Amino acid sequence: MKCEEAAQLVSALCEGDRIPPDAARHIGSCNECLRRLQEYCFLGAELRRLASLNSTEESPKVSWNAEPRRRESWWHKGTRTMRIPRAAFALMLAAITTLSAGIMFVRANEKNKWLYFEVHARSGPHMVSGTIPAAPDGISDRHIGPFSRKEGDGTIAIEINFRDLNAGMEKLGIRTLWIPGRVGGEKANEQAHAQPERELWFTPGEMLSIPVEGYGAIEVTGEFLEKLPEDLRTGMYPREESFRIVPPVFCLSGDRVLSSVDDGGGEFSRAEHYFAYHSPGEGWFLIAGNPFEGAVRGTVRWNQIKFSLEGRTYLLLTGAPILYGESFVWVMHHPQFQFTQEFPSYYFAQAREAEPDMTFGDVKHLTETLLQLKGMGASSPRATMPRVATH
Amino acid sequence: MADDRELWERICSGDSRAFEAFYRDNAPRLQNFLRHLLPAGQAAEDATQDTFLQMWRRPNGFRPERGSLRAYVFGIGRKRAAEWWRQHQGENQLERPQISKERAEINSLVGDVFERLSVEQKSLLWLREVEGLSYSELSEVLEIPTGTVKSRLFAAREELRRIWHDKERAGGKRNEM
Numbered sequence: 001m002k003c004e005e006a007a008q009l010v011s012a013l014c015e016g017d018r019i020p021p022d023a024a025r026h027i028g029s030c031n032e033c034l035r036r037l038q039e040y041c042f043l044g045a046e047l048r049r050l051a052s053l054n055s056t057e058e059s060p061k062v063s064w065n066a067e068p069r070r071r072e073s074w075w076h077k078g079t080r081t082m083r084i085p086r087a088a089f090a091l092m093l094a095a096i097t098t099l100s101a102g103i104m105f106v107r108a109n110e111k112n113k114w115l116y117f118e119v120h121a122r123s124g125p126h127m128v129s130g131t132i133p134a135a136p137d138g139i140s141d142r143h144i145g146p147f148s149r150k151e152g153d154g155t156i157a158i159e160i161n162f163r164d165l166n167a168g169m170e171k172l173g174i175r176t177l178w179i180p181g182r183v184g185g186e187k188a189n190e191q192a193h194a195q196p197e198r199e200l201w202f203t204p205g206e207m208l209s210i211p212v213e214g215y216g217a218i219e220v221t222g223e224f225l226e227k228l229p230e231d232l233r234t235g236m237y238p239r240e241e242s243f244r245i246v247p248p249v250f251c252l253s254g255d256r257v258l259s260s261v262d263d264g265g266g267e268f269s270r271a272e273h274y275f276a277y278h279s280p281g282e283g284w285f286l287i288a289g290n291p292f293e294g295a296v297r298g299t300v301r302w303n304q305i306k307f308s309l310e311g312r313t314y315l316l317l318t319g320a321p322i323l324y325g326e327s328f329v330w331v332m333h334h335p336q337f338q339f340t341q342e343f344p345s346y347y348f349a350q351a352r353e354a355e356p357d358m359t360f361g362d363v364k365h366l367t368e369t370l371l372q373l374k375g376m377g378a379s380s381p382r383a384t385m386p387r388v389a390t391h
Numbered sequence: 392m393a394d395d396r397e398l399w400e401r402i403c404s405g406d407s408r409a410f411e412a413f414y415r416d417n418a419p420r421l422q423n424f425l426r427h428l429l430p431a432g433q434a435a436e437d438a439t440q441d442t443f444l445q446m447w448r449r450p451n452g453f454r455p456e457r458g459s460l461r462a463y464v465f466g467i468g469r470k471r472a473a474e475w476w477r478q479h480q481g482e483n484q485l486e487r488p489q490i491s492k493e494r495a496e497i498n499s500l501v502g503d504v505f506e507r508l509s510v511e512q513k514s515l516l517w518l519r520e521v522e523g524l525s526y527s528e529l530s531e532v533l534e535i536p537t538g539t540v541k542s543r544l545f546a547a548r549e550e551l552r553r554i555w556h557d558k559e560r561a562g563g564k565r566n567e568m
Contacts, residue, residue, distance in 0.1 A: 005547070007545070008541075008542065008545045011541070011544055011545035011548050011549075012541065012545075014548070015519075015544070036552070039552050039555075040548050040552065043501060043548070043552060043555065044520045044548075044549055046501035047501065047505060047516065047517070047521055048520060048521055050501060050502045050505070051423060051517075098427075119420075143544045351494040
């Protein structure tokens with residue numbers, strides 16, 4: 001199969017469609033097709049991120065007449081649209097967001113994992129909004145911009161770094177620049193980025209007004225959230241306490257594709273389950289959302305799990321985002337790991353050494369079995385593990 | 392789907408509370424979508440309101456067996472956007488290249504690239520990637536066969552990727568992958 005023929009099937013893979021085995025084999029062994037798959041996934045995820053940045057749209061409050069087809073609703077008379085004051089709109093929008101998404105707004109504590117924020121221009125228009133982790137976690141991007149907004153008399157450009165969370169307040173590093181007259185957005189962004197950073201503290205639930213010389217003030221508002229808003233996920237991301245593995249899953253090391261699996265997959269709890277991938281000649285990679293003894297730390301971002309083991313870097317590339325945002329994972333390499341009835345996985349793996357495979361299981365079984373194996377003298381994952389007979 | 396059927400019946404019977412709830416849940420999303428199809432300014436808001444007004448005053452055409460009510464409302468919204476372009480074809484030719492440029496600048500490189508797609512391709516990708524509409528819903532909304540949905544999705548993805556690469560070559564910053 002040629003890449004041109006496989007290209008449309010790469011798009012189908014992004015949709016979760018089944019594709020012919022020969023196409024899957026070609027895609028799994030072709031760098032160009034793999035790159036296309038990776039870029040489709042990346043661009044799709046970026047579009048969803050773009051949508052989430054603008055998820056709070058302005059929709060005027062309207063009163064719907066109880067008898068729609070007999071007489072015109074009052075707001076429609078004389079004009080096809082209705083404008084309402086910004087302040088009233090802001091209140092309405094807050095109410096809509098709260099009611100429709102069922103989000104609980106509360107002050108920051110260990111339960112509040114997310115920060116929803118909005119940035120408004122001087123006269124009130126929404127510039128940008130988004131949902132980010134409430135506290136730095138060492139991996140997630142908590143940086144916005146620079147971005148700019150053209151106004152009638154110039155361009156305002158802003159860049160915000162959410163530096164830290166302390167006592168319920170977010171420490172912001174902010175760069176701003178007002179450029180009167182006409183200037184391109186990219187140039188304005190570049191110049192804003194070159195400005196000195198100002199440190200300000202923002203208390204979610206309150207409004208932070210940031211004066212900008214020659215412009216007026218921009219405003220930052222926001223709230224802590226316990227849960228990722230349902231409307232942000234739009235069915236494209238798993239629940240926030242979960243990872244989701246959507247096939248095909250490709251295992252790469254450096255620029256070499258080691259193997260691929262084109263069926264199976266599922267959603268699993270970050271806290272309670274592990275995910276295991278078997279690559280022929282490599283053995284099993286055991287991956288969990290929390291640290292476990294002997295595991296090294298890796299990262300999950302978009303549809304990629306990256307980790308380094310024994311001097312090699314590995315990349316597991318899946319067909320759809322594994323989670324919303326970024327996260328750490330912990331990975332152990334067991335060249336000869338065996339799944340048995342004593343060590344069950346959710347999809348009982350009958351992995352043969354020559355075939356790639358993947359499975360999911362309960363992390364407590366993983367821990368118990370690793371301890372047993374350690375007791376048997378196999379303390380190093382690299383050590384030859386005693387084979388456990390399969391039943 | 393059963394919920395949509397019930398909701399639709401309530402809307403058809405003039406239940407303003409049911410419709411208001413539906414409006415609250417879906418108007419911001421529709422407006423977000425239409426802002427990528429129409430010029431910056433008031434047009435997207437107007438089209439959003441027209442869409443819901445039409446649905447409220449003349450509730451017909453929704454078939455639950457063919458897709459969700461949300462897909463149906465996005466279909467009306469898309470037609471409103473097409474109508475807007477027809478009505479403003481002569482007077483706004485100069486404005487057209489500036490569609491949502493301001494928005495693109497405040498979002499991301501991919502946002503900028505996305506704005507360069509045709510209206511049809513933007514509609515298709517947005518409804519699939521962001522709104523998560525199924526093939527059959529896309530087929531209904533865009534009035535094209537399911538097979539065509541698949542091939543056009545591929546073409547849209549490929550075009551987005553091509554423009555993204557061009558932009559990258561032209562010196563744009565690429566997000567780390």
